Amino acid sequence: MGVVENKQVIFRDYIETIPKETDMVLKVSQIEIETEIEIEIEIERSGQILLRNLYLSCDPYMRGRMRNFHASYVPPFVPGQPLKGYGVSQVVNSDSPDFKPGDYVTGITGWEQYSLVRPTQQHLRKILPDDDIPLSFHLGLLGMPGFTAYAGFFEVCTPKKGEYVFVSAASGAVGQLVGQLAKLHGCYVVGSAGTTQKVDLLKNKLGFDEAFNYKDEPNLDATLKRYFPQGIDIYFDNVGGDMLDAALGNMRVFGRIAACGMVSLHSLSDPQKLHNLYNLIPKRIKIQGFLQSDYLESFPRFLEHVTSYYRQGKIVYIEDMNEGLESAPSALVGLFSGKNVGKQVIRVAHQ
């Protein structure tokens, strides 16, 4: 095949606030798609495999990798190198007995058309194409965001049937599944989102009992009192800030708050002014920060349960699919203003 063009989205330099499109640069480099014999030698030396990327995932956690902060659970991106994130790819060439050309895989890949990766370092996992389930769902419903919803709701929130559940950023990649799992578990579920269209999806497609547009609500405390006159047992928090404060003031005794994300923050060290934090004590509230990666032993069970629910039509999943790697920077940036409707994915190439 020889040498082909490899479009890449390059991370320019460290930032502290939410990303702008100009923090990323589109670059065209070249990559050698060697002949089989050549690659064999190369692979023996390198242990790498060559991927053709099909779908890339835009996730809010990625802003954390854009900071010059090396003590986190995940290292920062390297300035001048392509961004990295979850992707679905097809193997072009491989020396590994676990992956052969043509295989579909998911794991961490580069924001580029072709990536040369080491399977173990990238947590690469083979996926079997399935007519009923789009490949891109392995970045959302059946991937990290879906598992975040599953682990966060069942392991962190310890829900009981009949409990009152509130989900913020409820139509997002994680929130939409949290709400549906909560309904299947017999809970009462209200979601918040930032547009009328999303509120409509929550109520009419995703099966939430109620939903509201937080931008239309001048007083979030009063809003939550209206939707939860009896109080909230579980708050699945994707946004932090004012919504977290309002929720704290409306929790029931022994309430649980899963701190999953704080997408409302402009900078991750933005001061958050909480008026209702004292409620923690008389109401014995638990706030638990969590990462899905601590619960990976439950991943196979999650995959089985959620796949089965999806096949039975008990769960739906909304994707926001952008076409072309060129659209990746604006898609990532859009997460932080709520531009995406559902899980944000970028299609880099057609299967």
Place this chain on the structure above:
Amino acid sequence: MGVVENKQVIFRDYIETIPKETDMVLKVSQIEIETEIEIEIEIERSGQILLRNLYLSCDPYMRGRMRNFHASYVPPFVPGQPLKGYGVSQVVNSDSPDFKPGDYVTGITGWEQYSLVRPTQQHLRKILPDDDIPLSFHLGLLGMPGFTAYAGFFEVCTPKKGEYVFVSAASGAVGQLVGQLAKLHGCYVVGSAGTTQKVDLLKNKLGFDEAFNYKDEPNLDATLKRYFPQGIDIYFDNVGGDMLDAALGNMRVFGRIAACGMVSLHSLSDPQKLHNLYNLIPKRIKIQGFLQSDYLESFPRFLEHVTSYYRQGKIVYIEDMNEGLESAPSALVGLFSGKNVGKQVIRVAHQ
């Protein structure tokens, strides 16, 4: 005995901020200390017993009962009536088979010299005088504050040997026992307090590894980094506010914060500006509000353990004893400026 004077500390009216002395009024009323026959008739009708109060406890939670807020775990005080709180008393007269004149009891009593109470409503419990253990310790080391330390440390913080523990308001009624239990458990313990005298007590009498005066520290984040270069596993929070924020920024992965009190707040709805709340997520921190009353099944074990430690000289306990009911308002108010050194008790009468 007939009619005797009964000095009382009357709760004037609801407040929102920390109490002032003028929120309480000293009043002298009269109470009939009936003859035995008279009281027998009275008791049959009323089911009450008459207590002569010996010691009264000043506890920060009492401010919560001074608010016009009826949805809490404990109802507000009644304006015009005496304050109520934990006390140690002697039974003067009783119709109950469980309590007889001369018995020492602890439970909820009025801020007055004599109280007519219903034993079950006041959670009254008989205590046996013990030459080794002052009666007043049933308001501190062996009472609600001690049990708060015990339940909060063992049940909420789930400590492991060798962990790094930080305690705020560390020489107070609760903090001083948390620190000593943590040391006995094999942890490294640092405490904060608000005077040089208290810091000295923490280091030289209470066995903390280190202690500091937070009023001398211009940058609490830097202070905690100095005392915990490796980070904090457990923060037992009695103060909230800036110290909680600084601790959040210095927690280790899987750290636990027990939210026990927020004595730094001028008003319980004071906004708290947290810069480090986002740390919850990447560090998987748990913040758990708690009340000792949820763990009462462990109370007998607590009493046995802590009494035994005390007898063996493995635990000490510092009391701040005020003399006379007249000193009660200023003693209560003093809690919120840290005037007390150790557990604040008021001696109403000598045994």
